[in-house]
Amino acid sequence: MPATPSQQGVDDVSERTQENRSEGQSPATKAGRRLAAQLAAQKAAEAKRRRQAWAGGLAGVAVMALLIGGFVWIDSNRDDKPSTASGASPSASAAAPDAPTAPPAPQLPEGSDPALGTKPTVKAGTGELKKLTVTPVIKGTGPAVKKGQNITTNYVGVFYKDGKEFDSSWKGGQPATFPIGVGQVIPGWDQGLVGVTVGSRVQLDIPTELAFGKDAAAKGQPEGPLRFVVDVLAAQ
Template sequence: MSERVQNRSAGQSPGTKAERRLAAQLAAKKAAEAKRRRQSILGAFVGVLAVAGLIAGIVWKNSGDDDKPANTAAQASASAAPSAEPTAPPAPQLPADIDPALKTKPAVEAGKGELTKLTVTTLVKGKGPAVKAGQNITTNYVGVFYKDGKEFDASWNNGQPATFPIGVGQVIPGWDKGLVGVPVGSRVQLDIPADLAYGNDASGGRPAGPLRFVVDVLAAQ
């Protein structure tokens, strides 16, 4: 009985070792294959990263080159831009045959003494037709206070002449009465007492008291 058991155990032992050896070989083979797969995947990943880095570098270089002309153009435009210094308003458009004196803003001084009536003084006599009541006239003008010569209004400061109907009550009476009959192309000085101007009440921002205007009659129609 013991011999049979001993022989059976001896007969099973080689088979068990062979199985273990085969299992060990299979495990080693699987491990080697897994290692090769990992190395292959890692190599491919590294290659993809290298290609991506190369492409990114090319794109960055090209985008930088594209920006250079724009930046250069912007710098050139900025350097060529005029300075933002204040400039005088442009001169108004005047008739071609206008007297040269009417192309510049006149200096207007204060009046002397008491002003009791409308006084029209011709400074430059124009060669055009006389202004008629009901016409629209185009003028440049400077308005100052008669007593101190302080300017309160001037079309020259706006850079363009003013156009309005004359002789029909659309302006102060001193203008309606003083400019009708003046030849186009003239420069006249109007000394206007308060009752023919805005009165003596300074409320509402209107100039009060007697006034002096120097008016250039540029057109009438």
């Protein structure tokens, strides 16, 4: 039989309730769920960004640690190595600061004996020296030295009696130039070198009176008879 109005109302409510249940939830509930889902997604995204930031920060710290460690290792190796002067590498050709250097070889006359490029060994004389004695050691092929010329020489001077060296142009590596035969040097040189040819090496045995004289010691000059070995390199 037909339902009464009150029964009909109950039935309508029951049908709507069943429809809502069949749809799952009310519109308000759906909106809340969507909002909750959005918030959860935002939180998840923020958490992911934080994890990435932490990971990036840790990676940066690790890189800095590696760089600092590398610099420390390089500096420690650098400190362990002996330093060299001006950054130059040590070699056999690098002389020590205090090592003596050989003087340059003199400029020799053209065609002269190569022995003139080497310092001679001069020994003591024997016997009593009474007169000037000129002994050729190497005969040069150049012109003869004339009185008044400027001559360029290398020389070694020793005491005649014991052979002890007192002077040498070889020490400074520069030959000596002076006028000859005009009283600018000792008489034994003025007399003994005039007429010697350029390119020659001669030994001069000079008695006291033709050297620096008997009062040489008082003047701070070599005393007694002397022996010189002289290389005549030029005459002008």
